[in-house]
Amino acid sequence: MTTRIYVPCDSAALAVGADEVAALIAAEAARRGLDIAVVRNGTRGLLWLETLVEVETPQGRTGFGPVDAADVPGLFDAGWASGHPLALGLVEEIPYLARQQRLTFARIGITEPRSLADYLAHDGYRGLRNALALAPAEIVATVTASGLRGRGGAAFPTGIKWNTVLKAPGTEKYIVCNADEGDSGTFADRIIMESDPFVLVEGMTIAGIAVGATRGYIYVRSEYPHAIARLEGAIAVARHHGYLGADVLGSGRAFELEVRKGAGAYICGEETALLESVEGKRGIVRAKPPLPALAGLFGKPTVINNVLSLATVPVILDKGAAYYQDYGMGRSRGTLPVQLAGNIKQGGLIELAFGVTLREILYGYGGGSASGRPIKAVQVGGPLGAYLPESQWDTPLDYEAFAALWAVLGHGGIVVHDDRADMAKLARYAMEFCAIESCGKCTPCRIGSTRGVEVIDKIRTGAQPVQQIHLLRDLCDTMLNGSLCAMGGMTPYPVLSALNHFPQDFGQPDTSRHAA
């Protein structure tokens, strides 16, 4: 009987040599006359173990990792047995994975991303079939009842957004997927698109049926060529099999989908800038109102959601609103895909119900820093998120709990820094990043960020520190309250949190224990 050996084809695995591992496994098997089929699955999200090779056994899939090409002959010599130093046992039983609550990521790493048959065999397209049996308002009501909130930072309820578009007048409406995941420390969208692209295609199709849109766009960053290729492949296959097109599954409803490639502008992750970019213009933010739900792409009513929101819709339509709503705490319902990254021993994708503490993520899952040194600061929610000192690590992951700390949960990205981090330098970087990436439309962001770099430079060189820190706070206040969008409006989060919690890095006396 053919033994199946799984080698991930997610770009995180490819970036550490998975293609070579897969090729060598096939070559070694042929040389030894073994009946082996190499399957290219997605990633399990246990990224410190990539390349994570899995071998199918009667008990389940057993793992080996991280496997380098040089390890392959030895693994064959050892018969892929559990005694090998790289052996991990049954992958499903690795505590990091076994303790997760995977809803959006249920199929990730298990299936072949390119295979529609595999997707269907693992509950794929059940959500769409259920949706097609419902009236549009019922689909929207289901999404509303699930408690699903957007992952873009504002955490706006998805169902309410859809309802606005459903009720908006006009027959020409659009679904736009914001796949411009440019935040450092986030890669959940990338994993969805590369490892389970059909779930995004299905989620967008359901959204289209729900609000009466017949066309969707997925705006993917140019830094993700692999994700673009996977999505385009999935769309072509879905169209070929009648899951997209003029008559979706014989329902008489039409939905078409297209991938649009970004061009390296961070600001296009801001929804109105993204719409401008799809329209063929510079990605400059629009003033709101009007809301995109009423006047979005090409001036028409538009649902614009993140990858994770749209990719979560199929499971909600498959298993029901109550099933999803049962996870989570307070007003943060369902699960949050946490992305643990930076200086961490066991970085990866962790999908859990809201409510787990940051400390549990850092130590219970992450195993502490990669360098073995003490963790100093943790930035949550991307480059515009706050730096949290140890005194705040018992905060549960929950939108409201983070807001109370003057921090954001955003997209669930967590970047860990050890005790060597210079927080004044990181604060300077935040301002510099804003200066490079500002769209330039509003003055607080465009000018404020450049002045911010200069002021922090003066603080770091010890020139008039008291006055300059006063000036920096004043500048941050202007950016916070005067910017048109989150780019300028949130850059003060990393800057001020660094200053407030790590004043010693700015040459100030350490008063953080009182200030926090």
Added chain:
Amino acid sequence: MPAVANPAVDTPSVQATQAAVDDILAELFARLGDRQDQLLPMLHGLQDSAGYIPPDRVPAIAAHFNLSRAEVHGVITFYHYFRTEPPPRCVVQVCRAEACQSMGSDSLLEHAERTLGCGLHGRSADGAFGLEPVYCLGQCASAPALTINEAVFARVSPARFDALMAAAMPREAV
């Protein structure tokens, strides 16, 4: 981790002749039509095929989409990804974002600058190698990361950088 042959690294960047650029443009214009929302796909198509967006073609592009030259120029220059001169044979992009910084991308960048003999946004003396920043490749849990002619590599130590470059560089340039 040993160096591995990577097809993307071994292929020199495409640089088309003048006549070829006109052919590429004609094909793109015919395929994409003239709605303004096709401008970015068109610019991507041109850069993918010609290696860059020749500034002397901006008037033709503007005329095709019924836009002003300033509008097209504005779009090209707004986006970091688009380039208006031929790229070096080998482009190295080092991730500058926080997760990579936390794992030593600053010292990796310094190492790359020394090895290639140029700073960020610069080119090596022979013009063959270019060094550019990039802000997040989605490899944050396997930092630091970089690309060599768009092929992504993660967990890149200075030693691994040397091995990757040795595979990418022609022998005489090492």
